[in-house]
Amino acid sequence: MLRKIVDLFTSLKLTIVCLAAGMALIFAGTLAQVHLGIHEAQQRYFQSMLVWWPAEGQSFKIPIFPGGHLIGAVLLVNLIATHTKRFRWAWKKLGIHLTHAGLIIMLAGGLFTDLFAVESHMRLERGDTKNYSEDQRHMELAVIDTADNDLDQVTAIPESVLRTGRTIDHWSLPFRIAVRNYYPNSRLQTLSQAGTGVRPIANQGPGAMIAVEAVPRTTAQDERDVPAAAIEILPKDGGSLGTWLVSDALGAPQTFSCCGRQWKIAMRTARYYKPYSVTLQKFTHEKYAGTEIPKNFASKVTLIDPERNVSRDVLIYMNHPLRYRGETFYQAGFQQDDRATILQVVHNPSFLAPYVACIIVAAGLLVQFGIHLVGFARKRRTATA
């Protein structure tokens, strides 16, 4: 039995099957991008163990194809297993070993990136200073203690916790938060717009005058979901302060007082705070004379890091990102007639893997095909001689 399993995982046939499945998956996934958008197709086809049909809206679903993670993992196991079992040192095989070692680094690096890389955005208008970046695809419930005038104490509850509907009890808060309703995507209307018979889900703050309607999650590239929830504040010494509606669409945080202190709550895009800050000095958007073709986008920012005694100006532009403390800032876009810049902030601990892998694999292929070529040339010479 074990032998059979070992044989299976070290067989060349499995390699070919995986590669072919990979091709089919990539082809299907690429076509699916036309309707689903790149992000959604990527989630369903490439960053999944299995591809499901139908994907949504039905009571049943069945797996119809292995997903990218599954194929990649099997291929990785296949590669490692084959080389462990059959490894024999010979100069003639140097090329093959190098190639496959490089591929292992690349596949493992890819998997690592998928699991640990964090992408976020920093949107800055001229003169803005921020010490955090935002993740447009994830929300959080921020509970802010404003007791200290200089420093806000923020307790952030990720959207994924809200979704479970559990009552949240955190040591930093003198109250518990009960999630009464949760909408992954919603539309907010005033009660009068919504018509008669519609009841609000909250009884405190502006939410008491707003109707919430659940809508299907969006798949369009340029839209995003508007999650909403009704939360009830339950002081730990008993009783209830009422229910608030929280949603990204509401704008400014809502205020309430509890246990003798003022609190603010808001549902907002998830923030990643940094020990340093970035200030936008100037954004430039050059075009070629007499055309609309963009020639360059550049953001001049000031980077201030009190911990490390850094205070300097940096120019971030096309193909020239800023790399600082494990994070990389790229010029990603602009808004409002060039008044605001959007920087993409990426934390990817394995970004070096592809660089290393590429060199190793290229060297391996060169050696391998070089050996073929030399052998072929020698053979021909003896044949013609």
Add this chain to the structure above:
Amino acid sequence: MKRFVPWIVLVVMAGWIGANWMPPKVDKDDVDLAKFGKLPVLVGGRAKPLDTVARNSLLIIHGKQELRLENGRTLSAIEWLVDVLFNAPVADQYPVFVVQNDEVLGLFGWEQSQRKYFSFAEFAPFLKQIEEQGDQADKLEAVQRSAYQSAILNLRNGLVLYQRLKNSVQLEGSQNFAAELKTYQANVPGAANAAAQAQRGENFDRAKLNDVAELIQKYEKISEMAYILAVPSADRSGDWHSVGDSLLHSVSTGKIHPIVFEYAQIGDAYRARDQAAFNQHVDLAANFFAKEQPNATKRTSFEFLFNRLQPFSQSMALYVLAFLLACASWLGWSRTLNRSAFYLLLLALAIHSFGLFSRMYLQERPPVTNLYSSAIFIGWGAVIVSLILERIFRDGIGAACAGAIGFVTLIIAHHLAGSGDTLEMLQAVLDTNIWLATHVVCITTGYSAMFLAGMLAIIYIVRGVFTRSLTKPTADSLARMTYGVVCFATLFSFVGTVLGGIWADQSWGRFWGWDPKENGAVLIVLWCAITLHARWGGFIRQRGLMMMAIFGNIVTSFSWFGVNMLGVGLHSYGFMQKAFPWLLGFMISQLALITIASMPLENWRSFAGERDPKDRQLPDEAVAA
């Protein structure tokens, strides 16, 4: 005698090309349009000769680089442009606009007939209607437009371009422009003075102000309309301005830029049919540029030469001829025909290379910057590798591949050129010579090799199934070539793909984003890996290798063109819908070849006589893995 045939073929063809390259004879009494066409201007962000502007504009509007009039006379692009710029009433009568869509014709109450070219004058009453309809179509994505909408939008864009051209260096209908400018120059100081007085609330001469105000209104109009930026900045900053802008600027300086004057006098002389004055002022303008903009002038006169030589059309003809000779060599007279094909290919390659390097010089870029240049480069790379194969094997196969791929890729390039300037400026993110020179060159070299492997396989299948010429040695050497070329393709595709990832990491913040173009590239790498592993594992032999190499053509063409048609992602810089049927047709033809290849070997003419028609194995040394 036979020994000399290849040389004779070469000399004859070289002579033919030399004859094509002779500059056209100019009548001494005619205006010197060659010199006029070399004048540098800025269009699309790049300094280029007027001749290029003429050719590209005519290509966009008319679909061709020359114009046949109804009386049978043929106008070159620059002859057309000089009328558009200086003699609009004449140019308005030329049948330049192409309309074939019957619904568009119906819009004007015209029935579809043999005629497909129409003049501006014919559309003049309908301009507003065309504008409205075109705007509606413009709001849709290219994929959503109906044939009518695409056609009307095309027409609208053509008309807009034409009208902007007409108002580029003077307001259309101007008669005595040079005289007008002189008045303007003389009156500007007085008017400026009067304006200052008016601002201070003093008495001022209203007539002086009015003289100039009228002209300023006119110049504002041409400043808005201008397509061509013809006037280099006086401060040598490298900026260019339109004639209108320059004239408006003159209000503050009190001086009119010399080039504006020269264009005005060239135009006046042209309308007056004063050949001497025309040539004289073109000379003055040329001298001005030679002194003030020596670099731009050098480049634009080279571009003018490049336009006239049309190196890619010349080498296209040679490739076809070489392909036919190489194929004929398999039927008989092999050595001679083979050699002739080889010499012709060297000539074709030399001309092809001249074109490729000229483009690099003009653009100051690595060879591949857009879809058009990728076609040129893929052909070039494949021809070089084929010629190396031909040098080693000397059996006409490399030569046939070189001829076929060289010809087909240049034809593809020719059809990709329809959208105007093929030396366009690059989007911000592409503006890096390091990555263009490494990633893009590697990827396109990979494409070249994939198509070459596919072509070798097609030769194997066609010769094997339909002729008796696929002998065992031929089959073996074809298999060896295909195998080697697939290895080559694997190397370049892989390195190119990963370099692309690294570039993406540098500029977009992620190594891999599952963008369609990236997926297309990785499909090629995967297909190469499957082919090689299947070969090494003994799952396929000679025939299987050939079938897989042909399928490689499908994968490569999907990666090259197919993904661009999806219209998603950051790479969709070369979006084109029209080519879709061609792509589909190509893919079907390749599938048909694979089907033919899968016929039992008894049905292959080359193997029909053999008693044991088993697939042959590749020789050991080729499968050393």
